Amino acid sequence: MNGSTIIFYLLTTLILVSGILSVTTRKIFRAAIFLLFSLIGIAGLYFWMQYEFIAAVQIVVYVGGITVLIIFSIFLTQQAGELLPKQNKGRILFSVLAAFCGFALTLLQIFRHTFGRSFERPVLPSMENIGNQMLGIEANGFALPFEVVSILLLAAMIGCIVIALRSKPETV
Amino acid sequence: MMEPGLYHVLIISTALFFIGVFGFLTRRNLITMLMSIELVLNSVNINFIAFNKYAWPNKLDGLFFSIFVIAIAAAEAAVAIAIIINLYRSHQSIDVENAADLKF
Numbered sequence: 001m002n003g004s005t006i007i008f009y010l011l012t013t014l015i016l017v018s019g020i021l022s023v024t025t026r027k028i029f030r031a032a033i034f035l036l037f038s039l040i041g042i043a044g045l046y047f048w049m050q051y052e053f054i055a056a057v058q059i060v061v062y063v064g065g066i067t068v069l070i071i072f073s074i075f076l077t078q079q080a081g082e083l084l085p086k087q088n089k090g091r092i093l094f095s096v097l098a099a100f101c102g103f104a105l106t107l108l109q110i111f112r113h114t115f116g117r118s119f120e121r122p123v124l125p126s127m128e129n130i131g132n133q134m135l136g137i138e139a140n141g142f143a144l145p146f147e148v149v150s151i152l153l154l155a156a157m158i159g160c161i162v163i164a165l166r167s168k169p170e171t172v
Numbered sequence: 173m174m175e176p177g178l179y180h181v182l183i184i185s186t187a188l189f190f191i192g193v194f195g196f197l198t199r200r201n202l203i204t205m206l207m208s209i210e211l212v213l214n215s216v217n218i219n220f221i222a223f224n225k226y227a228w229p230n231k232l233d234g235l236f237f238s239i240f241v242i243a244i245a246a247a248e249a250a251v252a253i254a255i256i257i258n259l260y261r262s263h264q265s266i267d268v269e270n271a272a273d274l275k276f
Contacts, residue, residue, distance in 0.1 A: 012180075023211070051221055061243075065246060095197035102193065107186060115223075115227050
């Protein structure tokens with residue numbers, strides 16, 4: 001039991017507890033804040049696995065971007081201090097049952113499978129390797145998906161503006 | 173308490189995935205459903221990174237997949253929130269039970 005193991009279990013507790021609280025709390029603003037902590041825990045897990053670049057992307061995009069967007073939309077659409085309506089017991093019971101059965105089935109499959117491991121020389125996930133491969137056009141380069149994603153982001157941006165445009169100004 | 177490895181990370185991501193599924197099934201508010209989807213997408217990213225680290229450390233493909241998943245998730249969240257705000261403007265509510273009618 002060394003420090004790395006203790007940090008791993010602390011991060012696990014943070015991710016799972018705040019994830020569960022985020023989907024069960026009846027105050028929507030608290031749900032957003034618990035989601036924030038869960039995402040920070042996931043970024044910590046990436047740091048723990050020594051994938052620093054992806055951890056930084058996680059913090060910038062999820063913690064700094066998506067959570068703020070969600071909190072903004074909560075402010076725009078909810079009355080302050082209003083609790084979410086109670087769900088009926090049957091729906092909660094069957095949802096717990098479905099989630100638990102799926103969880104058990106997936107864990108069963110994971111433990112019955114032995115994952116292979118490649119013993120070739122590991123590639124460090126350093127900024128230099130990532131950049132070279134991301135924009136590389138030779139074999140194993142990701143230049144084409146990179147361009148496709150940039151087109152997708154442009155399309156999403158235009159789509160957001162078109163959807164959120166006020167079509168009839170007289171209806172407030 | 174063992175040394176954490178691939179299986180530990182897979183257990184976390186499976187648990188997070190089904191927490192998200194549970195939230196998606198029980199919540200009736202569109203914003204909280206979107207939060208559950210974010211949890212599901214994050215659990216997928218954890219899986220990609222874990223397989224990259226523990227099973228194929230000689231390649232970076234899992235890392236690139238998770239970068240693209242993050243980019244697409246950001247686009248998806250932005251479009252979803254635009255739709256939610258538009259729905260709130262027309263229905264004064266973002267509960268899925270009240271959004272049962274289609275326009276055309």
